[in-house]
Amino acid sequence: MASKALHQNAVKDDLAKLPALYEDCFHAISRRRSPAIFMTRVRTSRNPDPFNDEAIEVRRHIDDVLRSWAALVAERVGLPVPGPDRGAGIGGLTAFLVAHLDWLMRSAAATEFAEEVAALRGRAERLVNGTAPAHHLGECVEASCDGRLTARTAPGRAVASQIGCDRGHSWPPREWLLLSARIERREAS
Ligand SMILES: [Zn+2]
Structure with missing residues (x-):
């Protein structure tokens, strides 16, 4: 009881x-x-x-x-x-x-x-609390890279602070505009 x-x-x-x-x-x-x-x-x-x-x-x-x-x-x-x-x-x-x-x-x-x-x-x-599971954004946009793109959050942050692939490519927030255009081109091709 x-x-x-x-x-x-x-x-x-x-x-x-x-x-x-x-x-x-x-x-x-x-x-x-x-x-x-x-x-x-x-x-x-x-x-x-x-x-x-x-x-x-x-x-x-x-x-x-x-x-x-x-x-x-x-x-x-x-x-x-x-x-x-x-x-x-x-x-x-x-x-x-x-x-x-x-x-x-x-x-x-x-x-x-x-x-x-x-x-x-x-x-x-x-x-x-900023420990949300990683979010996958599909394949890496770098030529000849077969990594997967993931958005991650630093501890204590409520928003994503880094996007990178599991082969080591990464993009800080100031480059996300460029990255989003590349993701869009990849998806269009
Ligand atoms: Zn990559």
Whole structure:
């Protein structure tokens, strides 16, 4: 019983962190609007901005997962799902799930719910803390290089700080505009 209570507290803690993490992901997007990135975005139709994409995807994922669990609870207890607006009600969704956590954690889906909420928190924290997984951008653009291009993030940074290939080519942020044009040419050829 004690371990079950601890488990439930852990889920409650994960849920409580999600509204702030959801906001922090938004700020991670905003911080990307450095001049180099802005120019890249204007210049190219294909957006080589993997961390922006990741932040948007994490937010969408948080919203989707919480909403689907809230819908399940709402159906069982005969209440409406709070916050009908997408992206506008993460606090309302988590409060609703916390209010019905006893029921959720006694249900057959308890383990799945706990794992999904923990995964949401982990993914959002990795993004916000700048340790998001590397993002692959396809093959290296250097002639006769068969490496794979990857965007990486330095510890403590919320945005990508280096793009390089696994054979040793690398491009600092000031060269991303040029690099994005080369990626685009490669994809067009
Ligand atoms: Zn290379």
